[in-house]
Amino acid sequence: MWDLSAADGNDRPNDTGSALGTRFLIFPQVPHLAGYEKPEIVWVSTPPDRLRVGPEDDRIYVCDPLLDKTPYEFPDLPPFVGTLYPPAQAGPDGHFDNIDPGSREFLAAHAYASVRRVLDIWESYLGHTIEWHFADTYQRLEVIPWIDWDNAQSGYGYLELGYDRDPAGGAYPYALNFDVIAHEIGHSILFSLCGMPSSSIENGDFAPFHEANADLISLISFLHFDSGLDRLLRHCSGNLLILNELNRIAELTGDRQIRVASNSRRMSEVSSDVHDRSRPFTGAIFDTIVSEFHARLVAADLSDPRLLQIPVQEVNDDILGRITNLTAAAFTARPFLFKTALIEARDVVALALVRLWAHLDVDDIHFTDAANLMLSLSDGRLRAALRENFTWREIL
Numbered sequence: 286m287w288d289l290s291a292a293d294g295n296d297r298p299n300d301t302g303s304a305l306g307t308r309f310l311i312f313p314q315v316p317h318l319a320g321y322e323k324p325e326i327v328w329v330s331t332p333p334d335r336l337r338v339g340p341e342d343d344r345i346y347v348c349d350p351l352l353d354k355t356p357y358e359f360p361d362l363p364p365f366v367g368t369l370y371p372p373a374q375a376g377p378d379g380h381f382d383n384i385d386p387g388s389r390e391f392l393a394a395h396a397y398a399s400v401r402r403v404l405d406i407w408e409s410y411l412g413h414t415i416e417w418h419f420a421d422t423y424q425r426l427e428v429i430p431w432i433d434w435d436n437a438q439s440g441y442g443y444l445e446l447g448y449d450r451d452p453a454g455g456a457y458p459y460a461l462n463f464d465v466i467a468h469e470i471g472h473s474i475l476f477s478l479c480g481m482p483s484s485s486i487e488n489g490d491f492a493p494f495h496e497a498n499a500d501l502i503s504l505i506s507f508l509h510f511d512s513g514l515d516r517l518l519r520h521c522s523g524n525l526l527i528l529n530e531l532n533r534i535a536e537l538t539g540d541r542q543i544r545v546a547s548n549s550r551r552m553s554e555v556s557s558d559v560h561d562r563s564r565p566f567t568g569a570i571f572d573t574i575v576s577e578f579h580a581r582l583v584a585a586d587l588s589d590p591r592l593l594q595i596p597v598q599e600v601n602d603d604i605l606g607r608i609t610n611l612t613a614a615a616f617t618a619r620p621f622l623f624k625t626a627l628i629e630a631r632d633v634v635a636l637a638l639v640r641l642w643a644h645l646d647v648d649d650i651h652f653t654d655a656a657n658l659m660l661s662l663s664d665g666r667l668r669a670a671l672r673e674n675f676t677w678r679e680i681l
C-alpha cells in the first residue's frame with residue numbers, strides 16, 4: 286500500500302517541504318477564454334513561513350480596500366490607509382491553493398501570485414534578486430486587486446487593478462489577467478534593470494522599446510505555464526507559425542501575448558503611436574524564438590533539415606503547408622520533445638534579452654542601436670537569426 290499520510294506531511298510549513306515555496310492557483314490566460322477555465326497550480330518562491338495573510342511577503346503586499354477607492358494620482362500615493370476586506374488566508378497546510386476561485390479573496394491571492402511568479406521567472410534568468418526601482422521610497426510593491434475602474438495601472442510603488450469590458454458589457458477583473466499583470470511588472474523589471482532616462486521618456490524609442498519588452502516579458506512568462514505550452518503546441522500541431530494565421534482569423538481571441546508577438550509589421554508600416562511602433566521589435570524576437578525552435582527540432586531529428594530553409598517571417602498557405610508537412614507527424618508521435626525544444630528556444634532568447642537590458646544606454650534608445658547591441662552580445666546561430674529577423678523588420 287502507498288503511505289499517503291507521509292506525502293501529506295511534506296506540505297506542512299516549517300518542515301522540509303517549505304523549501305519548495307508556496308502553492309497558489311494561477312489562470313495562465315483569462316479564465317473566460319476557452320481552454321483556460323481551470324487555474325494551474327504554481328509554486329512561488331516565498332516559503333509558507335515567510336508569507337503572511339493578504340497575501341504579503343518581504344517584496345509585495347496586497348491590500349483590498351473595503352470602500353470604493355479612486356485610482357492613485359499624484360499627490361495621492363501609497364501606502365493605502367483605510368479599512369480593508371478580510372485578507373486572503375492560507376489553508377492549514379500553509380498554501381493558498383484552496384481558496385475558492387469565485388471569491389473576493391481569490392483576486393488578492395491571484396494578483397499576488399502572478400506578480401511573484403513573474404519576478405521568480407526573471408530572477409531565475411538573471412541569477413539574482415530584482416530590486417524594485419522605487420526601493421529608495423518604498424520597500425515593497427503595494428497591489429490593489431480590485432478598484433471600480435475599467436483600467437489597470439502600475440506606478441511608483443503600486444499596481445492597481447480594475448476590470449476589462451467585453452463588447453457584450455461583461456466585466457473581467459484584471460486581477461485574474463496574468464498577461465496584464467505580467468506586462469505591468471515587465472515595465473517595473475525594465476525600470477529596475479535598465480534605469481530611467483535622465484531626460485524625457487519621450488526621447489528616441491524609449492517608450493516603444495519599453496512596450497515591446499514588457500510584452501515580451503509577458504509572453505515569455507506565459508510560456509512557463511505547463512498547461513499553456515501544451516495548449517499552444519496542440520493548437521497548432523507544433524507549427525508555431527500557424528498561430529499567426531489563427532490570429533488573423535481571430536480564433537485565439539484572448540491570447541493577447543501571442544496575437545501581439547506573432548505580427549508581421551515592419552518599421553515602414555507602423556505609425557508613431559507607441560504601441561504600434563513597438564510591434565516590429567516584438568515580432569522580430571518572436572520570430573527568433575520560432576527560428577531557434579525549428580533549429581532544435583532539426584537537431585533532435587524531429588524534422589527534416591529542409592525546415593531550416595523555410596522563412597519564418599512571411600507566412601502564406603504554401604509556407605504553412607510545407608512546415609506542417611515536415612513537423613505534424615513527428616509532433617503527434619513525440620509532443621513532449623517538441624515542448625522541450627520550445628522551452629529551450631524560449632530560454633535562449635530570454636537570456637539574450639536580459640543581456641541586452643543590462644547593457645543599454647537608456648538615455649539614447651533607438652531600435653537600430655538596440656538590435657545592433659543585441660547582435661554584439663550574441664553569437665552563432667542565435668546571432669544569425671536575430672540579424673535576419675531584425676533586417677526583415679527593417680530595424681537594421
Ligand SMILES: [Zn+2]
Pocket residue numbers: 468472495496499
Ligand atoms: Zn505597457
